[in-house]
Amino acid sequence: MLDPDVVEAMNKYNLKAYGNASSTHHLGQEAKMAVNEARHVIAKSIGAKDEEIIFTSGGTESNNFALMELFFANPDKKHIITTKIEHDCILKTCKLLEKLGAKVTYLDVDEEGFISPQSLEKAITKDTLLVSVIHGNNEIGVIQNLEELGKICRKHKVYFHADACQSYTKTELNVKKQNLDLVTLNAHKIHGPKGVGALFIKKGTRINAFIQGGGQERGLRSGTENVPGIVGFAKAVKLAMKTDNKKISGLRDYFIEEALKIPNVILNGPKGAGTKGIEDSHGFGNKASKQSKISGTTKGGDKRLCNNVNLSFRYIEGESIGAALDAKGICTSTGSACSSHMLEPSHVLMALENNAERAHGSLRITLSRFTTKEELDFTLQELKKAVKKLRKISPLTKLLRKV
Amino acid sequence: MYSKKILERFQKPKFAGEIKKADVVGEVGNVKCGDIMRIYLKIKDGKVKDIKFKTYGCVAAIASTDYLCEIVKGKTLDGALKVTSKDVVKKMGKVPAIKLHCSVLAQDALKKAIEKYRKKK
Numbered sequence: 102m103l104d105p106d107v108v109e110a111m112n113k114y115n116l117k118a119y120g121n122a123s124s125t126h127h128l129g130q131e132a133k134m135a136v137n138e139a140r141h142v143i144a145k146s147i148g149a150k151d152e153e154i155i156f157t158s159g160g161t162e163s164n165n166f167a168l169m170e171l172f173f174a175n176p177d178k179k180h181i182i183t184t185k186i187e188h189d190c191i192l193k194t195c196k197l198l199e200k201l202g203a204k205v206t207y208l209d210v211d212e213e214g215f216i217s218p219q220s221l222e223k224a225i226t227k228d229t230l231l232v233s234v235i236h237g238n239n240e241i242g243v244i245q246n247l248e249e250l251g252k253i254c255r256k257h258k259v260y261f262h263a264d265a266c267q268s269y270t271k272t273e274l275n276v277k278k279q280n281l282d283l284v285t286l287n288a289h290k291i292h293g294p295k296g297v298g299a300l301f302i303k304k305g306t307r308i309n310a311f312i313q314g315g316g317q318e319r320g321l322r323s324g325t326e327n328v329p330g331i332v333g334f335a336k337a338v339k340l341a342m343k344t345d346n347k348k349i350s351g352l353r354d355y356f357i358e359e360a361l362k363i364p365n366v367i368l369n370g371p372k373g374a375g376t377k378g379i380e381d382s383h384g385f386g387n388k389a390s391k392q393s394k395i396s397g398t399t400k401g402g403d404k405r406l407c408n409n410v411n412l413s414f415r416y417i418e419g420e421s422i423g424a425a426l427d428a429k430g431i432c433t434s435t436g437s438a439c440s441s442h443m444l445e446p447s448h449v450l451m452a453l454e455n456n457a458e459r460a461h462g463s464l465r466i467t468l469s470r471f472t473t474k475e476e477l478d479f480t481l482q483e484l485k486k487a488v489k490k491l492r493k494i495s496p497l498t499k500l501l502r503k504v
Numbered sequence: 505m506y507s508k509k510i511l512e513r514f515q516k517p518k519f520a521g522e523i524k525k526a527d528v529v530g531e532v533g534n535v536k537c538g539d540i541m542r543i544y545l546k547i548k549d550g551k552v553k554d555i556k557f558k559t560y561g562c563v564a565a566i567a568s569t570d571y572l573c574e575i576v577k578g579k580t581l582d583g584a585l586k587v588t589s590k591d592v593v594k595k596m597g598k599v600p601a602i603k604l605h606c607s608v609l610a611q612d613a614l615k616k617a618i619e620k621y622r623k624k625k
Contacts, residue, residue, distance in 0.1 A: 416560065418538060418560065418561055418562050418565075420562040421514070421561070421562055421563055421566060424506070424511065424514060424562075424563045425514075428511065428515055446538070457536040457538065458535045461535070461538045493521075494517065494521065494558050494559060494566070495559070495560045496531065496559065496560055497535070497540065497560050
């Protein structure tokens with residue numbers, strides 16, 4: 102939900118200081134000052150300079166902007182490196198650029214979702230323009246080591262872009278330390294308003310304007326500024342920087358531990374040090390079975406977003422589990438094909454392991470700073486009921502037990 | 505996305521389960537595509553005396569199989585074969601376009617069961 106403090110901050114610019122930030126009258130100037138203050142808050146939060154922050158309509162626009170305009174501004178280099186677990190707004194932009202002459206390498210990930218620095222370095226050629234990596238994955242929560250990847254990019258003098266929509270304020274993000282040239286940020290993942298985001302563009306980056314017009318945002322992204330949205334974004338960042346992420350990851354680990362007590366469930370994404378991914382030997386194929394031999398606790402670890410849980414349930418579909426929970430007022434997501442517009446299972450889960458049942462049976466539970474233990478207990482209780490009920494009417498339950 | 509009617513049927517299906525001594529069982533689909541439907545039939549005097557199902561799949565898959573069972577119960581085998589996915593969809597109300605293929609699968613499972621039964625005879 103939108104943080105009530107964010108609503109309050111925005112209201113001033115919706116109801117009173119409703120000036121156009123490009124106008125010279127006092128209301129316009131008040132709006133302009135608010136935009137600049139917000140820019141400062143966001144720049145500071147990632148170790149950037151104010152003028153390196155360009156406000157956009159959100160993560161999707163920022164990602165399109167970064168890839169397309171860097172490609173068009175640098176016609177001497179045609180090679181882009183990204184990963185198989187990016188958000189669709191990166192993957193589809195890459196597909197478009199391929200049609201326009203780009204060569205794109207999609208890096209594989211390991212069974213927890215990590216890309217290997219060695220494979221990145223191997224993929225870089227003289228023709229490589231850009232490396233674009235999702236910092237915290239929206240589905241499986243894996244956090245990539247930007248510092249390590251950034252060093253490789255600097256060594257080979259290629260631009261480095263991170264899609265930090267999910268990771269922003271939840272884990273360290275510093276453009277200097279991590280050697281980032283471009284970073285995508287957005288507001289609505291941190292209880293800010295929908296429809297506002299930002300793109301960090303390091304000074305000196307050769308890039309074209311994404312939207313032509315009145316020259317706002319240093320001429321790179323024209324269009325009247327969404328002043329209340331930008332103010333709300335900055336307020337959300339301030340509040341998020343104060344959030345106790347450890348408390349959220351503690352609740353996350355509690356949930357994972359309890360959920361894995363249900364038979365035939367695995368945790369998708371990073372398992373954390375010394376963790377086991379599976380409750381028992383009923384894995385989803387070879388890779389999963391291997392994990393079951395690792396002993397230890399069942400925690401998400403610090404390489405997983407503090408608010409992300411992604412589980413796969415055998416014999417049943419994630420969409421059905423989600424619908425059963427929804428009937429009880431609990432909102433979740435799934436990587437099952439059935440929930441997507443294309444009837445294809447999640448490309449992220451399929452990148453971890455080519456196992457359709459695991460992708461179809463997946464359920465993502467996202468926590469926030471407002472999530473309570475009571476809510477999680479209620480979710481666990483309803484989850485257990487839903488799984489039991491759906492397994493009872495699944496034709497797979499008996500069939501696979503015989504095997 | 506789903507109508508109230510479909511969700512209610514998904515929550516409380518009337519024909520979910522199995523018939524222990526079924527005369528015939530028909531199954532279609534696979535895990536890869538994300539849908540498996542299995543229909544159990546008890547047949548007496550050329551009529552569907554009892555019908556149950558097990559489904560691996562989404563909300564629409566479970567609800568449509570249940571509605572199919574409801575339509576088919578009591579019908580002659582020929583009558584059951586004449587039931588089309590349109591009949592099921594009509595009963596379900598508004599089905600999201602992308603989910604229409606699910607209600608075809610239930611038909612296929614029923615058809616397979618009846619054909620199997622007739623071959624056995």
